[in-house]
Amino acid sequence: MRGDEEWGSVPGLVRSAARRYADVEAVVEGRTRVTYAELGERVERATAACVASGVAPGDRVAIWAPNSLDWMVAALGAVSAGAVLVPLNTRFKGGEAADVLRRSGARLLFVTGTFLGTSYVASLRRALADGPGLPALEQVVVLSDDAPADYRSWKDFLAGGDGVDEAEVRRRAASVRGSWPSDIVFTSGTTGRPKGAVITHAQTLRAYAIWSELAGLRQGDRYLIVNPFFHTFGYKAGVIACLMRGATMIPQPVFDVDTVLANIAAERVSVLPGPPTLHQSLLDHPSRTAHDLSALRLVVTGAAVVPLTLVERLRGELGVETVLTAYGLSEASGVVTMCRRGDPPSVIASTSGRAIPGTEVRVADPTGAPLPAGTPGEVLVRGFHVMRGYYQDPVATAEVLDPEGWLRTGDVGVLDEAGNLRITDRLKDMFIVGGFNAYPAEIEQLLGLHPDVLDVAVVGVPDPRLGEVAKAYVVRRPGSVTTADDLIAWSRREMANYKVPREVEFVGELPRNASGKVVKGRLRGPGRAADAV
Template sequence: MTTLPAAVRRAAATYADHPAVVDGDVTLSFTELHARIRDTARGYAALGVRPGDRVALWAPNRWEWVVAGLAVSYAGAVLVPLNTRYKGHEVVDVIARTGATLAVVADGFLGRSQVTDLHTAAGELIAASELGAEGDVIEGLPAVRAIVRIGEGDLDGTVAFGDLPEVGATIDLSEIEATADAVSPDDIADILFTSGTTGRSKGVLTAHRQTIAAADTWATTAQVTERDRYLVISPFFHSYGYKVGIVTSILKGCTLYPVAAFDADDALRIVEEHRITMLPGAPAIFYSMLESPRFASTDTSSLRFANTGAASVPAALIERLQSELSFELVITAFGMTECVTATMCRPGDSDETIAATCGRVVDGLEMRIADPESGQVMGSGEEGEVQFRGAMVMLGYLDDEDSTAAAIDADGWLHTGDVGTVDEDGYLRITDRLKDMYISGGFNVYPAEVEQALARLDGVVESAVIGIPDDRMGEVGKAFVVRRATATLTAEDVIAFARERIANFKVPREVEFVDALPRNLGGKVLKTELRQLHDTRENEG
């Protein structure tokens, strides 16, 4: 079972009437999910989608995403998920770069008309380049043959998602099944775009066998079964929501509860009402739930498993997940779009190991720590760039040989850009991003170490540290701190606390309190925005 169509069929046969997705008033069993996927794939084919075509999907977490996304694979095509926070220009850019022949769009999400945004942005592209032809479904994007609209109402020039079974009735059932049969494990399953925090986003090419392996490795380690009820807060357009979420469900039979827009109080309500057992997510999600006024009165005893996949997770948060949210099993892990499941802690690991490390490399991958300049392999406990090699490493970046060569060297090692160490037992500790490191008075400072220390200060919800220019030291640290609502912390308190726990050259020289840290939807703190905020403050001063 190394293709997504095969996994969908197996799930329908194995889990049958067991709930696959519960979204508000809609509940789909695995049998019903398979039928909807197949009918939707027939609709795609009737609209002109052919094996190997790219299909763009721009929608929030809802049951239609699960059907629409898996139907792309069933039709032999390649899924291109789009960030729901993208503006029209960003979506048009990705559609143009991938040559997508179909756009599936949830219109009206976040109070916007996404279909209108598409036409407007494409129209501006035409005006700038004098490209396009009248009569195109989206003028300026000639490859797009149709727009499928998820949502209420009616829009000219679109096909309603609910009408796809009727549209697809012209396609014989045996034809779409033969198309699904023909999908190969080595065919490209999806093109997920990186967050673009360090520049223009890049499309990551992943084969069916890789998407299946990433989900299966994660789910097996997490001991997922059909008895689990899985609250999926991570967005489906992200590998954490799609592969660790949707694909895990069809492999292991757990029930998905999609969350379109995260609200801590609503998430706590769902946990209690539906007896949720699994809740993976970025640290910010757990912080929000723990700090919610509703938390104290919510029964969270059903929670079994938490996984947080950020590169740097404060030990204090891991302890709170176990002691306050009542998770039986908390596992830290590390991965990226280019290699979704790379390291994981294992059931039975000590609390100290789970809090302090990202676990060991998963089966099928090799890991090493190397000097990013010389390539020299470092020994146990020595710091360097984290690198991986193996079958789950991406095929490469879309139409970008230079970036692919820079990321995967001639020996097949993926250069992650993350700094870390591996102990003698093989457990990875991520210390920071190479790009986030700064040099203060000749000493390397990794902000994650400072952030770990500040997480122990009572009243600090979370923090992010950047390097800022300093005439004497070259650079010094500045901490952006989110305070607990009832806290009376001052900048002097934060600095004094840090001085007691870390070397003087690592202690932040400035502290700014903020209501929230800027993040992308994958949960990564956008330190570029914090640097811009600092520059703005300097200019104002």
């Protein structure tokens, strides 16, 4: 078994990619096209600027910006200087961003100027004016050509590193050890305050070497990265995996189906990971057939609900050679199980595949005792990729990591006889109907089979007789006139009575975070983001 140091470090990966794939196109962003050799040079310049700015090994450096070439250069430059990267969710408000900056003790922040009509600089300033301040934060660098007087522009920041000796830059990068923390990924916070999972360089590189191999990512692939970089799926299954394999990265800052279609056709995109909703939107777009999507060969998706029809349509209508599902979480470096190429569509649609090499997966009862195949319980994970803990939060760490190294995921799942894992829900989302455990994701999977249901989310709501019952929020397909009574009657024919929704509310869209997860707290509460129609 290779030790942490043998897996190397992220800066070592950047230098290796610049050398091995020197003339290969690394990044395409609009009219900007950068080779791997040029990307390596840009990262070295950003590393020099970090060194000149006083960034020391172990310092936390945050980045609050959408997917872009500058995001990659800034982040990889900071990590190459020995810093621990703290990516911030682009959907955070100023106060939420300030909270993560405060708790991580970030010394340097890279921030976008304006994104989706919001000035992030102004949002941060308001949060700091209203809050307790950020005593650890010494510098803010705006990823644009200009910045307020007390902040620095990206151009000015980079120029500050021009006086740093090239040999010093390379020494700093070479000093980074595989056992060092590489990033602190704060959880999405759909069920509470975000917590920062500490992941090392070696964990990242080993996990995504496996991911790339199982997915079949290869040199020459052109990878459209729509998944946000602040999320493991975007940064590690995207940027890190591409650096490993010499694939071309095409960052897209926000999901827009028209832009996705245009990018796939114009750039001959061959790889498109993302949540099921992304691929469903692509398939259902009225102008899809006007675009040449023939280069698309690899799709990796993951969620509790992946309709079989989605897998079949991707293969049949788009001719996608490989469609895989996977399961992961930030606390386990983003990947735990994956389907394998060659698995039948039924396995790909109904499970998240088997444990990746070096990983153990157990379905357990509340005491942690393993349950037999076919029995639902909490998913426990143990392996090389499990986080070192939550940053400066030993109490929260002890709640999810036991002394034997098992991580309590908080997810409910079932293992089949072949070891394939099917996620049925979050423990916190499960509700009890007259003594029966009801799993929203299972009900959603069944409702998704209805021909008029485009998207669906199920939550438990109080019931005076049964304790709780299911309520479904449904997005109808365009032109559908299906009523709530129709869906309830259909459900009574298709599922056990305790699973049947007692209420159906039709909505224009479901509230999702930037990672594509439905924010069910906003459906349960009075301030729902979904508009009833």
